[in-house]
Amino acid sequence: MxxxxxxxDLNYETxxxxxxxxxxxxxxxxxxxLAGGTDxxxxxxxxxxxxxxxxxxxxxxxxxxxxxxxxxxxxGAAVTGAxxxxxxxxxxxxxxVVEGVELIGSWxxxxxxxxxxxxxxxxxxADGVPALIAGAAKIVIVGPxxxxxxxxxxxxxxxxxxxxxxxxxxxxxxLPVRPPKSSDAYLRFIPRTxxxxxxxxxxxxxxxxxxxxxxxxxxxxxxxxxKAVLVESATDILVGKKLTDDVLAALAExxxxxxxxxxxxxGTIKFRIKVAAVLARRAATIAWQRAEKS
Amino acid sequence: MAKxxxxxxxxxxxxxxxxxxxxxxxxxxxxxxxxTGTKNGCGTGDCGAxxxxxxxxxxxxxxxxxxxxxxAEIETVEGMATGTxxxxxxxxxxxxxxxxxxxxxxGFMTQAKALLARNPDPTETEVRFGLAGNLCRCxxxxxxxxxxxxxxxxxxxxK
Numbered sequence: 001m002x003x004x005x006x007x008x009d010l011n012y013e014t015x016x017x018x019x020x021x022x023x024x025x026x027x028x029x030x031x032x033x034l035a036g037g038t039d040x041x042x043x044x045x046x047x048x049x050x051x052x053x054x055x056x057x058x059x060x061x062x063x064x065x066x067x068x069x070x071x072x073x074x075x076g077a078a079v080t081g082a083x084x085x086x087x088x089x090x091x092x093x094x095x096x097v098v099e100g101v102e103l104i105g106s107w108x109x110x111x112x113x114x115x116x117x118x119x120x121x122x123x124x125x126a127d128g129v130p131a132l133i134a135g136a137a138k139i140v141i142v143g144p145x146x147x148x149x150x151x152x153x154x155x156x157x158x159x160x161x162x163x164x165x166x167x168x169x170x171x172x173x174x175l176p177v178r179p180p181k182s183s184d185a186y187l188r189f190i191p192r193t194x195x196x197x198x199x200x201x202x203x204x205x206x207x208x209x210x211x212x213x214x215x216x217x218x219x220x221x222x223x224x225x226x227k228a229v230l231v232e233s234a235t236d237i238l239v240g241k242k243l244t245d246d247v248l249a250a251l252a253e254x255x256x257x258x259x260x261x262x263x264x265x266x267g268t269i270k271f272r273i274k275v276a277a278v279l280a281r282r283a284a285t286i287a288w289q290r291a292e293k294s
Numbered sequence: 295m296a297k298x299x300x301x302x303x304x305x306x307x308x309x310x311x312x313x314x315x316x317x318x319x320x321x322x323x324x325x326x327x328x329x330t331g332t333k334n335g336c337g338t339g340d341c342g343a344x345x346x347x348x349x350x351x352x353x354x355x356x357x358x359x360x361x362x363x364x365x366a367e368i369e370t371v372e373g374m375a376t377g378t379x380x381x382x383x384x385x386x387x388x389x390x391x392x393x394x395x396x397x398x399x400x401g402f403m404t405q406a407k408a409l410l411a412r413n414p415d416p417t418e419t420e421v422r423f424g425l426a427g428n429l430c431r432c433x434x435x436x437x438x439x440x441x442x443x444x445x446x447x448x449x450x451x452x453k
Contacts, residue, residue, distance in 0.1 A: 034362075
């Protein structure tokens with residue numbers, strides 16, 4: 001009872017350095033990376049995947065640390081939601097990124113689920129992703145040809161799909177260190193108050209000038225397209241402006257215009273397009289208020 | 295013979311076991327170690343019946359591989375009572391009749407223990423959010439929330 005599968009040809013390795021992990025992933029055609037396992041073990045159990053090797057990356061030091069540098073913040077791919085929530089410095093710098101990851105699942109899931117896993121799992125509704133895209137995060141990928149960085153908005157290519165080639169895995173996620181008066185926010189809509197999948201998610205990151213106008217801004221929406229999208233027009237709408245009703249209305253309109261959603265049990269196309277506008281406005285307002293105080 | 299040889303600590307005891315890669319922590323507890331206090335509900339991390347504490351954090355044991363446990367410290371419901379003396383959370387579940395069929399109860403109590411370890415004085419809302427990953431089809435939750443709040447008060451008073 002309860003055994004995931006009845007075959008016993010499944011191997012498990014715990015490499016302690018990047019090179020060993022890459023070698024394992026390169027040499028095996030049916031290898032899967034394990035971080036928190038909250039998606040992988042479900043997929044194994046439901047026989048959506050049939051790997052012959054599981055490569056647990058949690059014993060590789062680089063995947064497990066958050067490094068607050070002078071120019072960048074480097075978050076290990078296998079850092080859990082609970083650990084991000086307890087990192088006050090990261091929460092102060094990027095509250096929206098942390099609140100996105102924190103929304104994934106229950107306490108029990110938070111104890112295991114990782115920021116890199118949420119990204120690699122590739123759900124269009126992944127709560128951890130829009131704030132990374134809005135934050136201009138870079139995804140650090142290691143593989144047989146060394147290290148490369150991919151902008152967060154380019155990492156996923158569709159539902160469950162990403163740019164990782166054979167032998168590659170995500171080792172960390174890099175966020176910039178922003179000037180004073182910067183902040184971010186992530187909001188999602190779900191039909192209940194906890195433990196659900198986003199019908200729409202919205203992440204906004206921005207920096208304000210001394211005169212209260214917007215110096216830099218990026219917005220991303222989740223669950224309204226095959227992957228989380230960067231709403232490029234949002235930058236022009238916000239930069240140089242103050243937070244007025246007209247600006248927010250234009251932002252809301254841009255959000256709706258960038259939606260290409262599906263109808264499903266959680267929400268219709270029409271509903272998602274409307275909610276995207278509402279969340280864009282609210283997330284921008286929260287990010288703005290946080291930036292004023294930061 | 296199973297592939298993996300694993301050494302871990304469970305409820306303070308050093309434990310060694312063998313398991314296959316496919317076996318979850320839940321499988322290991324129930325089938326290899328015959329510790330059946332931890333329950334198997336959904337197997338997909340939705341119901342919380344299999345909640346245990348791993349290295350100080352509550353987890354769904356159905357979403358952890360047994361092979362991942364080498365060097366880990368696990369706390370299960372079997373480790374809550376001290377001899378014949380129930381843990382305050384267990385006693386309050388009885389006092390408040392916070393269970394009916396009982397399948398979800400070990401998971402609820404383990405999660406409550408993890409919650410109170412991090413937040414000894416939670417509000418009702420915090421308890422409800424903290425237990426959102428545990429499902430109960432019998433009680434309607436209210437008695438469970440009362441039991442946890444009452445246990446929290448008693449645990450604070452006895453410190």
